[in-house]
Amino acid sequence: MPIQLTSQAYCKMVLHAAKYPHSAVNGLLVAEKMKEKKKESHWEPVLCVDCVPLFHGTLALAPMLEVALTLIDTWCKENNYVIVGYYQANEHTKDSRPNQVAEKVAARISENFSEAAIVMVDNSRLRMSCFEPIVHIYDHHENKWKSREVTFDCFEDWSEAQKITSALLEGRSYESLIDFDNHLDDLRNDWTNPVINKSVLDLC
């Protein structure tokens, strides 16, 4: 069951990377919890409706990651979401393969959702125009993370995603994007990013 990204999920990932262009960033991808009936259709893609930006800078420390995973898991349960993937943008733009941290988090996610995916954001191709998708998607096959070809099918609606992301980048919305690190610095910072969500909705 491959994952598919909505405009909101894609846009917020890119905004997160744009806010911290010289650091590594990461976050979680969430989808709506499927009803029992739908689970049987294996060809149905899993739609990632949203993402939660987590950290920027050093990603390789455990305690806050554990807090974030537990907290967001609880939040998901309340909103009928499930964590289905993990995204990361590396600090050094030449390197877009999933590293140890990515694999560890993805393994953790897989405990709850067997088809967890890793999305690597390619910083080096970050542009205002966003003409092409700047993500690499990895699925777990035979104990290895294999890269999948990124086509427009990986998006619910690529032209909408492109339009919205480009508009928000130009409007510098990334300055107001909140990740979990920002939340820990000041609890009033809301990592669900309601303001940006609304902007996305308004542009749809």
Next chain:
Amino acid sequence: MATISEMYDVGWEEMRDKLRKWREDNCRNSEQIVDVGEELISEHASKLGDDVWIIYEQVMIAALDCSRDDLALTCLQELRKQFPDSHRVKRLSGMRLETNTQEKRKISILKAQGKNAEAIRELNEYLEQFVGDQEAWHELSELYINEHDYGKAAFCLEELMMTNPHNHLYCEQYAEVKYTQGGLENLELSRKYFAQALRLNNRNMRALFGLYMSASHIAASPKVSAKVKKDNMKYASWAATQINRAYKLAGRGTKESKCSMKAVEEMLESMQITMS
């Protein structure tokens, strides 16, 4: 911010004597020399008599060590004014010029190229010379963390904590590294340092969460005695209360953060269950 004389209740004579002792013992405690010397120079220069010149020299060298170029320049200018043709002063001038900027630039380039191993090696060499450069120690600790070399990262943070005992951030980061290293001993150490960070700044949320997590894990471990388990459940429970309180305070008035608060409450409750 409190002055040295306020913090330690010392007069300028004691500060001057301390500097002399450090000169005589050839101490390399540049941070302290900068702290004491800067205050002495700015507040009490007129009282120091002829001693002031050797103090300027001492502070200047220490300032270079700590990347305090502003202070180094001030000292140098005073010395130049007083001893315009001195070879000794010319040598100090040279010291300032040949300083760290080139090495720092090289290290930044290596980092940008993703050559972490080389950047680490260069930073280590740099720090042998400029042992007081905080920023460099911190950068090195981050490089080590990214390379998953937590032991060496901890060492860097230990250096930073030693020279900055009041800095809650270093304490908290050290605790995070220890937690990541894992194992009961490291968990207990991490709990202690999260607690210490909280003592230094009781609003550090990372330290609060860290205290909660580390104490919870210790309490849940089958290897600990009943007393240790009970103590850690107490710490975790205290931390949970503080966390809830912090969220309540932050959430006052906003509807959205109520969901955050609820999620936290539930998370804490569910962890309590796994602990007991």
